[in-house]
Amino acid sequence: MASVKHLLGIKELSAQEIMLYLNSAGSFKDILKRDIKKVPALRGRTVVNLFLEPSTRTRTSFELAAKRLSTDVINFSAPSSSILKGESLLDTALTVEALGADIIIIRHSSSGAPHMLSRHIKAHLINAGDGTNEHPTQALLDAFTIKEKKGGFEGLKVAIVGDIIHSRVAKSNIYCLKKLGADVRLVGPATLLPEEFRELGVSTTTSMDEGLEEADVIMMLRLQLERQGKGFFPTTAEYFRQWGLSKKRLETAKPDAIVMHPGPMNRGIEIASAVADGDNSVILEQVTNGLAVRMAVMYHLDERKEQ
Amino acid sequence: MTKQLLDSKEIDRSLTRISHEIIEKNKGAEGLCLIGIQRGGVHLAERIANKIKNTEGADIPVGSLDISFYRDDFRIRQPSVIGRTDMPFDVEGKKVVIVDDVFFTGRSIRAALDAIMDMGRPALVQLAVLVDRGHRELPIRADYAGKNIPTSRENERVEVLLEEDGHEDSVILTPVTGEGRSAGEPEGEVNNG
Amino acid sequence: MRILITGGHVIDPSQEFAGRADILIEDGRIKTFAKEKKLRNNQAQVIDAEGHWLIPGLIDMHTHLREPGFENKETIKTGTLAALRGGFTTVCAMPNTNPVNDNPGVTEFILKKARAEGHARVLPIGAVTKGQMGEELAPLYMMREAGCIAFSDDGRPVANPLIMRRALEYAKGLDALIISHAEDPVLSDGGVMNEGLLSATMGLKGSPAIAEEVMIYRDIALSELTGGRVHIAHVSTLGGVRVIRQAKERGIAVTAETCPHYFSLTQDAVCGFNTSAKVNPPLRTRRDIEAIKEGLKDGTIDIIATDHAPHGRAEKMSRQFDDAPSGISGLETALSLSLALVEEGVLTEMELIRKLTQTPARILRVDGGTLKEGMPAELAIVDPQRRSVLKAAHLKSLGQNTPFDGMEMKGAVIKTFFGEKIMEWGQE
Numbered sequence: 001m002a003s004v005k006h007l008l009g010i011k012e013l014s015a016q017e018i019m020l021y022l023n024s025a026g027s028f029k030d031i032l033k034r035d036i037k038k039v040p041a042l043r044g045r046t047v048v049n050l051f052l053e054p055s056t057r058t059r060t061s062f063e064l065a066a067k068r069l070s071t072d073v074i075n076f077s078a079p080s081s082s083i084l085k086g087e088s089l090l091d092t093a094l095t096v097e098a099l100g101a102d103i104i105i106i107r108h109s110s111s112g113a114p115h116m117l118s119r120h121i122k123a124h125l126i127n128a129g130d131g132t133n134e135h136p137t138q139a140l141l142d143a144f145t146i147k148e149k150k151g152g153f154e155g156l157k158v159a160i161v162g163d164i165i166h167s168r169v170a171k172s173n174i175y176c177l178k179k180l181g182a183d184v185r186l187v188g189p190a191t192l193l194p195e196e197f198r199e200l201g202v203s204t205t206t207s208m209d210e211g212l213e214e215a216d217v218i219m220m221l222r223l224q225l226e227r228q229g230k231g232f233f234p235t236t237a238e239y240f241r242q243w244g245l246s247k248k249r250l251e252t253a254k255p256d257a258i259v260m261h262p263g264p265m266n267r268g269i270e271i272a273s274a275v276a277d278g279d280n281s282v283i284l285e286q287v288t289n290g291l292a293v294r295m296a297v298m299y300h301l302d303e304r305k306e307q
Numbered sequence: 308m309t310k311q312l313l314d315s316k317e318i319d320r321s322l323t324r325i326s327h328e329i330i331e332k333n334k335g336a337e338g339l340c341l342i343g344i345q346r347g348g349v350h351l352a353e354r355i356a357n358k359i360k361n362t363e364g365a366d367i368p369v370g371s372l373d374i375s376f377y378r379d380d381f382r383i384r385q386p387s388v389i390g391r392t393d394m395p396f397d398v399e400g401k402k403v404v405i406v407d408d409v410f411f412t413g414r415s416i417r418a419a420l421d422a423i424m425d426m427g428r429p430a431l432v433q434l435a436v437l438v439d440r441g442h443r444e445l446p447i448r449a450d451y452a453g454k455n456i457p458t459s460r461e462n463e464r465v466e467v468l469l470e471e472d473g474h475e476d477s478v479i480l481t482p483v484t485g486e487g488r489s490a491g492e493p494e495g496e497v498n499n500g
Numbered sequence: 501m502r503i504l505i506t507g508g509h510v511i512d513p514s515q516e517f518a519g520r521a522d523i524l525i526e527d528g529r530i531k532t533f534a535k536e537k538k539l540r541n542n543q544a545q546v547i548d549a550e551g552h553w554l555i556p557g558l559i560d561m562h563t564h565l566r567e568p569g570f571e572n573k574e575t576i577k578t579g580t581l582a583a584l585r586g587g588f589t590t591v592c593a594m595p596n597t598n599p600v601n602d603n604p605g606v607t608e609f610i611l612k613k614a615r616a617e618g619h620a621r622v623l624p625i626g627a628v629t630k631g632q633m634g635e636e637l638a639p640l641y642m643m644r645e646a647g648c649i650a651f652s653d654d655g656r657p658v659a660n661p662l663i664m665r666r667a668l669e670y671a672k673g674l675d676a677l678i679i680s681h682a683e684d685p686v687l688s689d690g691g692v693m694n695e696g697l698l699s700a701t702m703g704l705k706g707s708p709a710i711a712e713e714v715m716i717y718r719d720i721a722l723s724e725l726t727g728g729r730v731h732i733a734h735v736s737t738l739g740g741v742r743v744i745r746q747a748k749e750r751g752i753a754v755t756a757e758t759c760p761h762y763f764s765l766t767q768d769a770v771c772g773f774n775t776s777a778k779v780n781p782p783l784r785t786r787r788d789i790e791a792i793k794e795g796l797k798d799g800t801i802d803i804i805a806t807d808h809a810p811h812g813r814a815e816k817m818s819r820q821f822d823d824a825p826s827g828i829s830g831l832e833t834a835l836s837l838s839l840a841l842v843e844e845g846v847l848t849e850m851e852l853i854r855k856l857t858q859t860p861a862r863i864l865r866v867d868g869g870t871l872k873e874g875m876p877a878e879l880a881i882v883d884p885q886r887r888s889v890l891k892a893a894h895l896k897s898l899g900q901n902t903p904f905d906g907m908e909m910k911g912a913v914i915k916t917f918f919g920e921k922i923m924e925w926g927q928e
Contacts, residue, residue: 023389039377088819131704132703194697199697200701
């Protein structure tokens, strides 16, 4: 049984712990389908969304998930925070904790920021994305979506496409899917996909056709447009020609392959609209599943006592 | 020392009686549904539904309910996988019979009532239990009880073992030693209220 | 006052001596160095050094004393005390203070403060460029007059090759040494740890080994062109060692140092975002460590320096990895970590002590690092066998930032002599 107090990354989790979250998420998803989409499970708890990097989608998802569990939620985001006044991240987090936070959800542009806080903070921490390190709840919701659609992970061919090195989503997914037994291939330009990743037990290729061949799952990553002009790739048009997921490219994968994207999408840059809105796409279901998985994470972390 | 309170025959006889009483009290099977509380209540609800089908020829829908999210002891609960709540019917306007194995403090039933109310507005809710061991902490009573068994609140544990879980049907009473629960502590996995 | 140290195993590379010897100290100077024979105790206080090593006071060519400007991290007083604790009697103070030591006023301040409060000898290193900005040369001649023994923009490289060329040309006229922090800032591109799979999977920006190698090559080439003397600070990479080795084979007068952490720890020490192991240049790989040891062994790397870089606890340990300052508080662990090289057979005891005494003195062209008769009594008594668990909180330095916290260290300084001052160190 899971024993860690925080959710800092998938790297630190065992396959068993991952499965605990995935197995419980279904029960939380059921709640979301009811008329009364709320349970008193964490009544009286306080959840603080400490989002020090702009994000609406993830913050909203965590906020709603927390509310569905009957917690009180406080949003503490970058523009309004005292971080702008020069307060350190640790001081801000200690202040939030002193206000009575039981669970702190942290997003920060520095890799390892939640790990640093975990050495000083008693509240449960959930990493909602740290720099280019990890985004564990995204990987859990992706795994939950795959499990729902494909039944399991063993031997499943999953292609992750795009800016791998700068993607915390990609990294958490690599760790998660490897632990669950999937066959993971990484696809992207060599400037954004170091071959060292092979040491993690995945294959790498710069060829989209090779990467998508017979794939069961295609995970498209968001291309950070600011990388353009830094020598990683020449233009977005050229990028789409090589690594964009078009209707035609999709035919390389298995007919029942599912197409995933963590959002927000750059339509026409990494993914064609026809694919994003097409039959193979599970992109909107990922959003719904995100709520269920985040509820499961908060619920189970709350069970963990001081170690 | 473990003591057997009910054997397989007695359990079956109790369930048969409860099935009859449910039909009698509700004047037939019309609008009835059974909701078993995870985990012990679910199998019992299915057995009762079968008995009613055999005598009345009526198919009564059976749901399973996990009350984890509604418990009042979440501050001291142990990490556990959430059981599946499976309601293949709408409770709105139904005559709902909650089925549980051991009736103790009443807290589980309170949680189950809240969970059911969040799913809709039943016409009425009744409670059927295999064993009532007393020591209520809430004003809740059973409409149907297989057997009333006086127990010691702190020092004894009542367990219902069923074939469906790989046991021989029996209800046993075991003494709780050492780390036994004290008054006010939550009802554990085994000893549902 | 007379002190007789007797029975110790004396290692003095400046006299090519390693063996039993008695040393008589009188009024803070070495009066008699008696090889292979016993001195009589004529009214001297006797220190029995049986089973211990007696070595010249160590010289650290690379120390950050932080004063003026960062007295929360270290002061001249605390830094020099930490030096004595580690067996160092001379430390070279890097100029990245606030204000930067880029003018004779700051140099004089440091020397004055060291005379008043310092426990050990402080030799200031001046900045190569004004404010260490890499743009305009600092007044090297006047700083030299004021007491700077070398020049460096340490902490940041002299990025512009033309400025480095001019600096070497100008320094040559002064016969001054330029110490190069060899890092191509364009290639290192803000990296905070070694570039590789680990940096990629931790989501930390990597600083590639090539950034060091390329810059070492540039500075050696400029040294060859200009005839200016260059010393490569804190070599951390296999490629760097290779470039220096090739230069030396061609007869170029380059010298180089490495630091104990570059032969003791790999990049794995930063796992878990451990900021105490964040250092610049970053900790590298097993292969680099092997190359560094090879370089120490064959003389490619001339000396061992500490790059003692103390920081306050809050800034070092309570910030996210990207924002935490780089550096290790190294004065008090350097000797123990270096003794492991003798144990492993990389260096002989003579070679090791030479890299910590005679050679830095020679590169800096200063006295010290010797037990010759008539020289100031600067020496340390070391128990090479003593084992103890390092406790960062027990360091004399204000900077308790060390990745070796909690590790067992073998070998300890038990007494340090600095002139008439004798410091005795406890077990902790």
